[in-house]
Amino acid sequence: MLRSVPKRLTVGFFVVLAFALGNAAISYRSTQKLIANEQAIAHSHQVLAELETTLSKLRDVETGQRGYLLTGDTQYLAPYVLARTQTQAQIAKLKQLTADNSQQEIALLEQKIAAKLAALERTIDLEQKNDFVAARNMVLSGQGRQLMKDIRQIIGEMEKNERLRLQQRARQSHIGFRDETVTSSIATLLNVGLLMVLYYLMHRYIKQRQQAEDSLREANQTLETLIQSSPLGIVALTPSGNVSLWNPAAERIIGWNNREIINQCLPLLDNQQLRQRILKGEAIHDIELSCYRKDGQAIAISLSTAPLRDATDQINGIMAVIADISDRYAAEQTIREQAALLDIATDAIFVQDLENRISFWNKGAERLYGWLTQEALGRNVYELLHAQPVGEILVSQENLIAYGEWQGELRQIDKYGKQIIVASRWTLVRDAQGNPKSILVVNTGITEKKKLEAQLLRVQRMESIGTLAGGIAHDLNNVLTPILMSVQLLQMKFSDSQSQNLLNSLESNVKRGAALVKQVLSFARGFEGDRVTLQVRHLISEITHLIQETFPKSIELFTDISPNLWAIFGDATQLHQVLMNLVVNARDAMPNGGILSIQATNVLIDEQYTQMNLEATVGYYVAITVTDTGVGIPPEIIERIFEPFFTTKEVGKGTGLGLATAIGIVKNHGGFVNVYSEVSKGSQFIVYLPAAEGTETQIIQEGEILSGNGELILVVDDETGIREVTKLSLETYNYRVLTASNGVEALAIYADRQDEISAVLLDMMMPSMDGANTIMTLQKMNPLVKIIAISGLSSNEKIAATTGSGVQAFLPKPCTAKELLETLHSAIE
Structure with a gap:
């Protein structure tokens, strides 16, 4: 145990x-x-x-x-x-x-x-x-x-x-x-x-x-x-939106101190919608707001918020972070304003780096070149714009590097391949160390300016040609006048058929020469003839008859004229010349035959049409269309066909004045011309003439030549031949004649016999004293003096008209005996 x-x-x-x-x-x-x-x-x-x-x-x-x-x-x-x-x-x-x-x-x-x-x-x-x-x-x-x-x-x-x-x-x-x-x-x-x-x-x-x-x-x-030392304003809010934390940065930004703001509503939450979002616990990141400080100063802030949660994930407050962005906002606004200023500039402004890449491209550049900013940025400027050899550009760049700036003209291309000309200014931009950084380029489009300059040069050249043509015309008319009058006197003296045939041929050629001079003057000075109300169908009828008689049979003619065609107001002779030039050109364009058609219709030009054709104005027009099926006009020369002395015909077959004269006459009548052509298919010319009110003026048929009743006429001309043949013509038809070779001699004769002299026939261009001064002196001597001015230049008609009421009529050289006698008879009566 x-x-x-x-x-x-x-x-x-x-x-x-x-x-x-x-x-x-x-x-x-x-x-x-x-x-x-x-x-x-x-x-x-x-x-x-x-x-x-x-x-x-x-x-x-x-x-x-x-x-x-x-x-x-x-x-x-x-x-x-x-x-x-x-x-x-x-x-x-x-x-x-x-x-x-x-x-x-x-x-x-x-x-x-x-x-x-x-x-x-x-x-x-x-x-x-x-x-x-x-x-x-x-x-x-x-x-x-x-x-x-x-x-x-x-x-x-x-x-x-x-x-x-x-x-x-x-x-x-x-x-x-x-x-x-x-x-x-x-x-x-x-x-x-x-x-x-x-x-x-x-x-x-x-x-x-x-x-x-x-x-x-x-x-x-x-x-x-961190909260107290943060440069950002940090604020904590209660669930009701009152301030529970307010750091020094928030005080500096907003202006209220801790004692004034704690347990008070956040001043930034005046916007109820924003307040509700924050109190519901929504996280907000970098929202930009405008607000006012305690002292009333307006500022811009950036606001971010995040909800504060307890252990049970319930919202028990809102943490807010405030940043003052007034300086940044102002700087950004300045940048935006500067960019806006660059964008409203009419010039093309862009920046390229030293490798030629585009880093800035304004609205003006978009308008001039067609490339949008997003398309141009980063592109090589020379590949994008320049059509001229690169070697010339490199020389310009070398000058820029050497001198800091360069300017000159450049030929470039736009987005659509169209060639343009610009006046270009380059400025080298350097960095803080002085090294080349980029190139500022300002380009002004001068394509239209160059065209206007070319037009001005053409106008000046035309004025020079007109002045030369005027001088030649004056001398030719002085040559043709005595010939024409002498022929008519000889026709009265020699009545046998052989002599009449020779004299008629001579008269026809003299008139032809006078018509050629008139055509040159019409082109050079815009000569205006007598205008009446007339029907285009009569002009077309005459042209049709001429075509049928003289044009090759291989050319088929078709006409189509509106039955209710409006009348026009114009010079029948000049308009006949326009149509004649057009049909002859049509004939020459069809050497092997073809179809020639002439149409005439009524047309109403509206505002939409005028926007497409700057030469047109709103109104009623008669349109005459001449169409052929010939070789056509190549597109590269169609813009030059109305230039004087420009022709594609062989030497001796064309002067180059036909279309130039035609368009001058049409414009002088207030009309315009449109051309449509295609190579190998033919051409179409449409002549627009303003319609006229009223009925057609009937052309008076030639009657008998009027004789005088022994009236005494003073003939003043520095050309001996003209004085003598005029004296002989007037005496043949029962007038008495005194002659003078210049204005001074004419004044002496008139002062001695002014009571006997019925009219003065006075040349406008004379040595010693010209026609205008002679007229004014004669009017001082006798306000009732009757004067008929005569000249080889149409411009002298206006000069004579400005001298006073004593000038009854104006006669262009050369004139026929019938024209002279009818004008003289009218002035005396």
């Missing part, structure tokens, strides 16, 4: 020991779980604090970058570099803290932060290189804002996951603590030793918990320091 006691004791000891050991093992295991949970809780708090610290440091980096970009002050680079280093250190600390549960999130966060830091570094690098446009474009691209948004989203997700883990660990810690308490109580009753072990473990646990609380308190102190 005694031997069994030790055995029982031994068994009991071992049983107790086994139980104690088992209880100790269970208690130890429970205690270890509790410790692990508390460590995890402390770890979660540390992770949350480090995430907020990382975001804060990243904002400090961005603030330093923005400050440098906006002000250019390098003092902002020091806090920027420090915050950047601290941010990278925070990433390393987060990687260590989250090594067991958030590797994917921390890797993505590290990637986004690296991209954000790279973008910030890139803008600073561009700013330091004075590439302001690229820096501005990079800022305005929204890439940095999107990266920051992504970073906040990743950190938000990590914080959310960490809070979930924190809640789970807190519950696990609570359950473990309860089980441990029960186990410890049982162990205490069973074994003092286990109580000591439990006490030891509990003491250890309490110590670890105190350490966790100390860490949390330290983290809170760090967070408070």
